[in-house]
Amino acid sequence: MKYKENIIVGISIGDLNGIGGEIILKTFEDARVLDFCTPVIFASVKSMTFFKNQFKSQINFHSINSMSQLVLGKVNVFNCWTEPIKIEFGKENTKIGAYAIKSLQAATKALKNDEIHVLVTAPINKHNIQSEDFKFPGHTDYLAQELEGESLMFMVTETLRIGLLTDHVPVKDIASQITPKLIEQKIDTVYRSLKKDFRIQKPKIAVLGINPHTGDNGVIGSEDDTVLRPTLQKIKESGKLVFGPYAADSFFGSNNYKNFDAVIASYHDQGLIPFKTLSFGQGVNFTAGLNKVRTSPDHGTAYEIAGKGIADENSFKEALFMGIKLFKNRFDYEYLTSNPLKKAPRNERKK
Template sequence: MKKDAQIVVGISVGDLNGIGSEIILKTFEDNRILDFCTPVIFASAKTMNFFKSHFKSGINFHNINNINQLAHGKVNVFNCWNEPVKIEFGKEDVKIGTYAIKSLKAATNALKNGEVDVLLTAPINKFNIQSKEFKFPGHTDFLAQELKGESLMFMITDDLRVGLLTDHVPVKDVVNHITEALITKKINTIHDSLVKDFKISKPKIAVLGINPHTGDNGVIGKEDDEVLRPTIKKIKEKGKLVFGPYAADSFFGSNNFKNFDAIIATYHDQGLIPFKTLSFGQGVNYTAGLTKVRTSPDHGTAYEIAGKGQADESSFKEALFAAIQIHKNRIEYEQLTQNALKKQQK
């Protein structure tokens, strides 16, 4: 039976040849974490015991084949496969990619079925996970299909939140993706997330421009004037505190970002370069807008240091804390909403 207020965290192991296993072990070696969440690692006992031995970890795993065997106060390992797996740290291996997907799919199914409360994903290799059965550029796109809602890649820390209009899109295709419909959908998603997930009642949102200097009145592109500005104006007229577009080159350096609860960048690197520069190691990748909570660290597989015991678990640990807090905030928001409806009905 599940303890009251004990949040069950499902964890996908990511690329077994990367640093995922190390940051998972280092995070849960702090037993205090088990006082307020119950982790379930979706992998196999054999694989996790290999990592335990390699990294000389003191964790004693509780191995389960059914979620009903879950033990609170323990680090649970849900067996997704039984065969031995050859681990070669730092090697890009398509076969290893299949185990990353087995873990992800099992953890996602448990999330959909309510068997775990939140999902925490260790880094994957976007190349070696590709197959006939899995054709997604990353976690976000897969989860957008599996879970209801409007997904948004939302990079977060305590002081900085950056969402993306377009995420894993080639730069040459970015402008073609940015439409009034997309802008409206993404701003609505980020606004709702700030209210429900972060307890900000009237969030202020900044939007970065598409072109350098937001187009310089059409000299460097017309998209900011013809698409972005009119859409922001319409959204503001409906009562949301949305501002911009702002020239991206000076927005972060001038500390203007501190005046807003969130910033929306128009494409991947425009948002993630400043985010990771300002917060690397403490940032969290959160998939906002879905019916379930999923977080991830703000880094990749780090093959160059895999297996060496050098990986920093800080971002993974922050992703764990963020998932737990967002889950609690959502429950509180739902309770407040239900109470408000009951009062209206009286």
């Protein structure tokens, strides 16, 4: 996709009763952000005006009903609905969940149609979004269905990247889901993302064990010896710099993670607990492996502080700028791999 320097970033509003509206407004209060991107908030002007009044924002919205009406350099609001909505901060509400999905679906459609370059998703409530028409545990699974590629939850900062073999899976089902095929697929997705999205020529990847102490030679489980180690050896023989399995309990405390370009955890909490401990408020959830760039902040709806004006927008802002950076890196990579003797014409790009 060709683009102008001012990248168009679509933003799904998330749970209207959470902190999404507040952190979005706080991010764009600094007008300099518009030098880097043109935002399109998928919600409604009525809803965004409610947030503007609640948080005493000075932002002027440009209301649009189709992407053809977008104005570069403005904070555009795409009207996904026109009716007024009763917003009650901090309350879980299935009707509010339905509006979060309306926003996500409209933003995803624009992403698929190349009307936006990047998608940044504000937090949703995974419980109140469930319906007969939407039965996904979260953004990642929905986007994996709608977009091309093999999705992977990749938690990233400038210095730390953690991918997951399994994500929203009950603990009792983790070991049975980790198969040689899954391991190869996830490592390949991380490897390709490190090269394409992060411009790392020869990625070095660490993999954490499934069981405590990687099974202690079968005393605490056999999966590390029978499934994980043989698969990692096979991947090494293909030429990838993949190491492990490492015992997860000491891997981060010893700073061993600093020796690698990415770490792959076996399951959700094994990866996200250290990630959020080391980088909370600065981390970004990037859905790697898809044919489009999607990022989100590393936190949830934060009902307990919603509406109070004290939400920290830094993780959302990091998600915004990380999405822009990843899109540019991916554009350059694809251009250079298809034109190996040329430099990416950054100053000549057009939408």
